Amino acid sequence: MRIHGIKLVAAVAGLAALAGCGLGGADTSSTPTANATGAVTGKVSLQTWALKPKFTDYVQGVIDSFEKKYPGAQVEWLDQPGDGYAEKVLSQASGGSLPDVTNLPPDFALPLVKQGLLLDVAKADPKVTEEYVAGGLDGYKYAGYDGVYGYPWYLNTDVNYWNSELLSKYGLDAKTPPTTLDELIAQAKTVKDKSGGKVYLMSRKPTLIDLTNAGVPIMAADGKSFTFNTPEAAAVLDKYRDAFKDKLMPRDVLTTKYAGNAQLFNSQTVAWTTAGGNYITSLTTDNPTLAPKVLPSQAFGTPPLYVQGLSVSKSTKNLPAAIALARWVTSAENQAAFAHLVNIFPSTKASASDPFFSKSDGTPSGDAKVIAFNSLAQAKILQPVQVTQAMADFVDQQFALAINGDEPSQKALDDAVAKCNQLLNG
């Protein structure tokens, strides 16, 4: 019996050793093997996120022109599918096979920065701070970590869109839309009363972005704790709770994620939504009966800034080519060409004077693009990148409880902050 016991323990220990226990973590000891200022030659890999097949020609054109400019360089382009990108990056990072240049949004880059897997591009390429807009660079600066960990690639923000036909029908004017939450709630009541509750103006729960816009600090300055359980935040939730109780929002805002708002707007059940600057143009194809009725206005408060960027692996074997490639893809001319194809805005200072973005052709679609472009000057990242999916889900759930009246707003906020802090430090 005893021998059997010893054998069992040995077997389990052996299996555990084989399993690797999952505690090893990524290898963070690697350092750049090349100098950033060397010759741009050799192979370099570029990973993008779901750009094939829609933008294959564009990306391939950028790569071809890079290889033409640097005849000794060869780019290996990897495009990963939209779903499961975080898991793909995770497996590459933990397996030590992160491509030389990778498209990482700021929240994806942060855990890699914490493990020392990404290059401080401001150190390797000091000009980066002069050539890219501050908002874009801020996305790749993290509390507690010196440096900039990605070249901002492209930017976006939100614009308010109003269904002018519905607003007129129910006694409102889309040319003077609400500019604050209080005005929005007041107009939502008008729409509800005059439509007999068949049409809504509001159809989404508040998020951390709304709290930021109400002046609530989401995190402490050192990024080590959450602080959004303030009376001001509770007052915002209370306003939404009262609006929900007055049936100014459909019931399914309690469970519908943000896309639900756009769906209801598309079906003309809701008269207000938020989207990027190119929304009306895409509606012209996707929903041609709705498109002519839509009018844009600037987002409430400080517009949110959404950033995508290219990060360079710290363990790249070809640093000069990696930096040159990241710079090339994010250059003003290449970003401008991309922005002509899709709803994005360039992150380079040189693009600020491009009339394509700053001048409207007088149509609502042109106005929306200009509103979005001008909004970028004030736009900020309103939700800290430390907020993980699990935190965002929990916050969303707590806000739903508060709005539905299941929990007092302050308690919902206290619970949300406690859970976020636990997840941040756990």
Add this chain to the structure above:
Amino acid sequence: MTHKRWFTPWLLIAPAAVWLVVFNALPAINTVILSFTNAKPLGGGQFIGLGNYTRMLDDQQLVDALINSIVYMLICLPLLTLLPLLLAVLVEKKLRGIAFFRIAFYTPVIASAVVVALIWGWLLDDRGLINGMAERLGFLSGPLPFLTDRWLLLFSAISLTVWKGLGYYMIIYMSALGNVSRELHEAAAVDGAGPVRRFFSVTVPGVRNTMLLISVLISVFALRVFSELYILSNGTGGPGGRDMSLVMLIQLYGQGLTGHLGYASALSVLLFAVTVGPMLFLARLNRKES
């Protein structure tokens, strides 16, 4: 001519054994080990003893998920054990056109769980077919919150599971019914037993082992439910996240670059323990009755 090689049986079981060890045993052991750590997907973690397990005691999400999973099992278990048996007895009859009903009852089984849940979502939505028809016919003055009320959402998901599972378990019962002796039915009928009496005294004892097997399968499935609740709640876990199942909770904590693998592993160990419980109980019941 016959050579007795000692390793021949080992060689024969080797592929299956390697598969089991690599894809079952090692991940299971790894999960148990991770449950005692604060591991993250990147950077590993440290041993924190029972920290994740004590954290469970103070986790309202877990309490809700456990309640949901247990309610799910308690309702699904009797419904999916008995209703498919009744259906099997009905469609077993050799009647003209009975094949149509067999196919109709089985169709939900072959449909994708995700597609079916999406269709149910559209049916049960505030502006969906059921609420729309009920309001138009004057049965309701406003929509019933099938998808936005904690308990209605849970019961909607349970209804979906039962509807989808009926055909599957019906087929299993049909094969078991084929082994119930005709002579016993005839003898009972001669003795004056009616259809109900024959059902309880001949049919049910004849398929008792199958019932136990099905009970185990349903218990395990109900405790591990994911798709129905996930899709009907749009991935949010219902209002306030109170319709999450244990598996949804594990997914919430385990996913992404910043996943909390230690806590997700501890939840997985708990799910294993909760799932094994009813299985052992039913196995014991079976042994006792045998």
